[in-house]
Amino acid sequence: MASVKQFQVTFDCADPERVARFWCEVLGYVPPQPPEGFATWDDFNRTLPPEEQGSWFACTDPTGAGPRLYFQRVPEGKAVKNRVHLDVRVGTGLAGEERLAALEAECARLIPLGAVRVRLLPADDDNESCLVMQDIEGNEFCLD
Template structure:
């Protein structure tokens, strides 16, 4: 018998779950869920928790239901090394050369005011098209491709 994957959730360790989640909502067009039943806002929900559990997690999802849910969890340690896993935000699919570079640069310009940092451009070679390496608001690497 083979198992079938029904859904995938991508989990991020971070210091400020809601801040990082809201950044990715803007990047990907994702939405934050409504606060739990009985609470007017996420702030109200957080205030109902013991202090050590406040702001411990946040999630967001693709409103179309196609992309994976993103889950952000607070961890005590900070980021110290390069990510072993990263997201590729595909903004230049099907584009090549200068047209692709223009799409990557336009998306980079949109994301920098949100708190993203441009790291470096990996130019096209014989096998791969250009990719722009970025960091999110907590320094996690991602690529615009």
């Protein structure tokens, strides 16, 4: 049997730090400490060549349970639907109106952060309701 591997989830984006800080707020993640010898990430970035400044940012689960999220600047904009997305599990174990209320409450918290509500996928015979949203650069995710 293969051993479980650690992994990170990587986002291509235009503004890595802005998108990373959005996801820190969504998930309760934190940015890592700046490299040794630097008081802030801005101090570190100023030591890089101009084309590399702000080219990436990361955030981590402070409990160590979740994967690291890595955000890298790419020149092209988002053109099509994500092939992979995050499901933010806010309604686990809930059903019906109680689940919808939890999804709506989280949606209301995220919209002021820059998230966009796309559509509600109502419960059917196989699945509970979920709420499709977009982050601040249009990457889809679900409140599940």
